Amino acid sequence: MQVSPVTGIDRCVETRIDEGRVESVAASLVSLDEAVDLAEMFRLLGDPTRVRILYALLEAGELCVCDIAAVVDTNETKVSQAMRLLRSAGAVRNRRDGRNVFYRLDxxxxxxxxxxxxxxxxxxxGDD
Amino acid sequence: MQVSPVTGIDRCVETRIDEGRVESVAASLVSLDEAVDLAEMFRLLGDPTRVRILYALLEAGELCVCDIAAVVDTNETKVSQAMRLLRSAGAVRNRRDGRNVFYRLDxxxxxxxxxxxxxxxxxxxGDD
DNA sequence: AGTATATCTTCACGTCTGTGCAGGTTTCTC
DNA sequence: GAGAAACCTGCACAGACGTGAAGATATACT
Incomplete structure (x- = not known):
């Protein structure tokens, strides 16, 4: 990689393919903050267990941890940890009913x- | 956590809130393979730099690494590594033109x- | 009060990931 | 061919992440 003698950072020196377009795109680009928020949301869906849990909730509407574990075919610990993440991110909402805690998409x-x-x-x- | 004396796994023993619904939801749930594929795709979007790069491409149509780095305000190494990931996942396509390599969504x-x-x-x- | 069930939390461990640095490859220009 | 520009790759490392084990908490039932 080439370090620019001008700016000191490893970026194309000063030639832009299209300086105007670069500025235009940069101006309408999502901000870093927005990107961080979006990435955070996408990251929630970046795990097979969480994806299946969320699809189960999408389908069932509301499920307790116990049943989620059964549906997704995993153990309660995994579900609990996943739910904590999803809950703190605001993706799901929980409701206690006796011994059970029910979750739903939120x-x-x-x-x-x-x-x-x-x-x-x-x-x-089948193409992927 | 309680380990079931029957099955030996840490799951609610045998009581389901609604056994029928559990089976129904489990039957229509996305398969594990599908979940893995989906999670993999979402994981691509689970990073602020990649998100911004992809939005830049969505906006511009096609950009070279050099300009991507300028638009997203980062260095070429980051972009290169990000592009390798995105390319191998089939999210983007590249085209060489002289010294420049152009990327576009694919x-x-x-x-x-x-x-x-x-x-x-x-x-x-502003609510998040 | 005592026990069982359902859920949550803490801790530790192995793995994956994003990042920067240094060097390598390809292409263009002189 | 020499040098510069654009891009890529390998390596190393800190930090994050997913997972399981063990224990804690909350609720129900007797």
């Missing part, structure tokens, strides 16, 4: 992403 | 997720 954006991605799965033949 | 699903998420950003006032 984020329209997450719900939308799941919904559309499931459709995408259905339309995908 | 995945309809990713494009859709980005598009809808940007709309979501626009509609979000």
């Amino acid at each position: 984020d329209a954006h997450v719900r939308m992403l799941l919904d559309l991605s499931r459709e995408h799965l259905a339309h995908t033949v | 995945d309809a699903h990713v494009r859709m997720l980005l598009d809808l998420s940007r709309e979501h950003l626009a509609h979000t006032v």
Whole structure:
């Protein structure tokens, strides 16, 4: 990599393919803060267990930890830890009823992403 | 956590809140393989730098590494590594033109997720 | 009060990930 | 061919992450 003698950082020296377009795109680009928030949300969905849990909730509406573990075919510890993450991120909401704690989706954006991605799965033949 | 004396695994012993619904939801749940694929895709978007890069490409259509680094305000190494990940995952496609390598989005699903998420950003006032 | 069930938390461990640095490759220009 | 520019790769390392074990808490039932 080449370090610019001008700026001192490893970036193309000063030639831009299209300086105007670079500025234009940079101006309309999502801010770093927005990107961090978005990435955080996508990261929630970046784990198979969490994805399945969320799809189970999308389908069932509301499920207790016990049943989530059964549906997703995993243990309660995994579910509990996943729920803590999802809860603190605002993706799900919980409600206690006796010994059971019921979870449900609580984020329209997450719900939308799941919904559309499931459709995408259905339309995908087998190419990946 | 309580280990079931029957099954030996740490799961609610045998009482289900609703056995029928559990089976029903489990039957229509995305498979583990599908969940792994989906999670892998979401994981691509689970990093602020990659998110911004992808949005830059969504906006610009095509950009060289040099300009991507300028737009996203980062160094070429980061961009290169990010592009390798995105490329091997099939999210972007590259084209060489002289000294420059141009990248563009190459995945309809990713494009859709980005598009809808940007709309979501626009509609979000400030609550997160 | 005592026990069992459901859920949560803490801790520790192995692995994955993002990052910077240094060097390598390809292409263009002189 | 020499040098510069754009891009890529390998390495090392700190930090984050997913996981399981063990114990704690909360609620129900007798």
